[in-house]
Amino acid sequence: xxxxxxxxxxxxxxxxxxxxxxxxxxxxxxxxxxxxxxxxxxxxxxxxxxxxxxxxxxxxxxxxxxxxxxxxxxxxxxxxxxxxxxxxxxxxxxxxxxxxxxxxxxxxxxxxxxxxxxxxxxxxxxxxxxxxxxxxxxxxxxxxxxxxxxxxxxxxxxxxxxxxxxxxxxxxxxxxxxxxxxxxxxxxxxxxxxxxxxxxxxxxxxxxxxxxxxxxxxxxxxxxxxxxxxxxxxxxxxxxxxxxxxxxxxxx
Numbered sequence: 001x002x003x004x005x006x007x008x009x010x011x012x013x014x015x016x017x018x019x020x021x022x023x024x025x026x027x028x029x030x031x032x033x034x035x036x037x038x039x040x041x042x043x044x045x046x047x048x049x050x051x052x053x054x055x056x057x058x059x060x061x062x063x064x065x066x067x068x069x070x071x072x073x074x075x076x077x078x079x080x081x082x083x084x085x086x087x088x089x090x091x092x093x094x095x096x097x098x099x100x101x102x103x104x105x106x107x108x109x110x111x112x113x114x115x116x117x118x119x120x121x122x123x124x125x126x127x128x129x130x131x132x133x134x135x136x137x138x139x140x141x142x143x144x145x146x147x148x149x150x151x152x153x154x155x156x157x158x159x160x161x162x163x164x165x166x167x168x169x170x171x172x173x174x175x176x177x178x179x180x181x182x183x184x185x186x187x188x189x190x191x192x193x194x195x196x197x198x199x200x201x202x203x204x205x206x207x208x209x210x211x212x213x214x215x216x217x218x219x220x221x222x223x224x225x226x227x228x229x230x231x232x233x234x235x236x237x238x239x240x241x242x243x244x245x246x247x248x249x250x251x252x
Contacts, residue, residue, distance in 0.1 A: 004017050004019075004027045004030075004040070004066035007019045007023065007027075009078070009082055011074070011077055011081060011082060012048055012054065012077065012081070012242065012243070012246055014043065014048065014051065014061060014062075014067060015067060016043060016067050016068070016069050016074070016078075016086075017066050017067060017068050017069070018069070018078075018084060018086055018087075019068070019087065019089075020087045020089075021087065021089055021090070021095060021098065023097055024068055024084070024089055025095070025098060025099055025102060025239075027040070027066050028040060028066075028099050028102075028188065028190075029102065029106075031065060031066075031187070031188050032162060032163070032187050032188055036187075037181065037184065037185075037186060037187060037188075037189070038065045038066075038113075038187065038188050038189070039063070039064050039065055039177055039181070039188070039189045039190070040064060040065060040066035040067070040068065040188070040190055041061070041064050041066075041067055041068070041174060041190070041191050042067075042068045042069070042070035042091055042092040042095075042192070042193070043061070043067050043068065043069065043070060043074060044070040044071030044073065044074055044088075044091070045071055045073030045074055045077075045171070045235065045236060045239040046071075046231050046235050046239075047061075047070075047170050047171075048074065048118060048239065048242075049122070049235050049238055049239055049242075050170060054171055054176070054243065057170075057171040057174065057175060060174050060175055060178045061174065062172075063176075063178065066084055067181055068089055068092075068095065069086045069089060070089065070091040070092060071091065071217065072214035072215075072217065073236060073240075075214070075237050076084070076086070076243075077239075079241045080244075081242055081243060081246060081247055081248055087104045088214075090124070090211075091194075092190075092192040092193055092195055093192075093194070093198050093199075093205070094197055096165070096190065096192050096195050097199065099190075100127055100131065100134060101130075101131055103134060103161065103162075103163060104131035104132075104133045104134035104135075105133070106134065106188050107133075107158065107161040107170050108135065108163055108219075109135045109137045109160055109161045109162045109163070109167065110134065110135060110136050110137065110161060110162070110163045110164075111136070111137055111138045111139070111140075111156050111159055111161035111163070111164050111165070111186070112124055112136060112138070112139040112140070112165050112196060113139075113142065113152070113164060113166050113167070113168075114141070114142035114165070114168045114173065114192075114196055115141060115142055115167050115194075115196040115197055115200070115202070116141060116142075116143060116202075117141040117143060118141070119141065119196050119197060119200045119202050120139040120141060120196045120200075121139045122168070122196075122200035122201070123195070123196040123199045123200040124128075124136045124139050126199055126200060126201070127199065130179065137159040137160065137161050138155060138156065138159040138161065140152055140155065142166075142167065142168040142173075146157060147167035149180070153183050153184060154179055156184060156185075156186065157183075157184065157185045157186075160184050160185075162186060163186060163187070163188045163189075163190065164177075164184065164186040164188070164189045164190070164219050165190050165192050165195065165196075166189060166190065166191045167191070167192050167193060167194065167195050167196045167197070168190070168191075169193065169194075170191070170193065173191035173192075173193070174191050177189045177191060203220075203223075204223065205219075206220070207219075217232055218232075220232075221233075226241030
């Protein structure tokens with residue numbers, strides 16, 4: 001049994017990893033030290049909502065080796081449904097950055113795939129400043145056509161990347177990894193949402209005090225109301241209703 005499986009808690013029918021930041025980093029490290037190709041992801045309220053409306057995505061989620069907790073909604077659901085206080089990981093934006101620091105220390109090769117043209121390259125440029133030893137062996141934007149897919153996979157494989165970060169938005173990024181999982185020769189694939197946007201400076205992050213209060217979602221909603229109002233207003237109400245329905249039915 002892997003370290004991730006040992007830490008799992010079932011929430012709304014999805015096994016989530018109840019781990020600290022250090023344990024999360026160790027789990028990702030473990031996946032790179034073992035033979036085979038692993039995949040890990042972060043689950044927030046929106047992604048759990050998608051898993052209920054999209055059966056293909058839900059089955060894809062179950063195939064991931066580790067599913068980390070992300071977002072205040074999932075933390076609250078853990079307290080309400082399981083009495084579990086999930087440690088705060090900072091989501092994929094923060095834990096992903098710490099993981100890249102480890103990649104730099106250990107010499108792992110990383111490929112960036114996703115976001116708009118130029119964004120992944122800018123994020124890579126910043127990471128090279130922050131961690132001079134990091135080995136980012138390739139970048140490609142996420143706005144490609146299906147007929148380009150095989151060329152992109154060949155490029156990733158020829159780079160001999162150990163780690164593949166995929167940032168195309170959910171559910172597309174998780175489904176893309178699933179569809180191409182057997183073709184990819186990377187050792188770990190991570191879908192990370194807006195990771196490149198944040199670390200390139202394309203999207204401004206909330207001030208630290210707002211992050212500590214777990215209101216970064218509200219900050220993003222204020223910045224991008226037209227794009228995010230359905231996710232954060234309607235979606236949050238749907239998620240809360242789902243949590244209390246689950247509680248009333250006493251579903252494990």
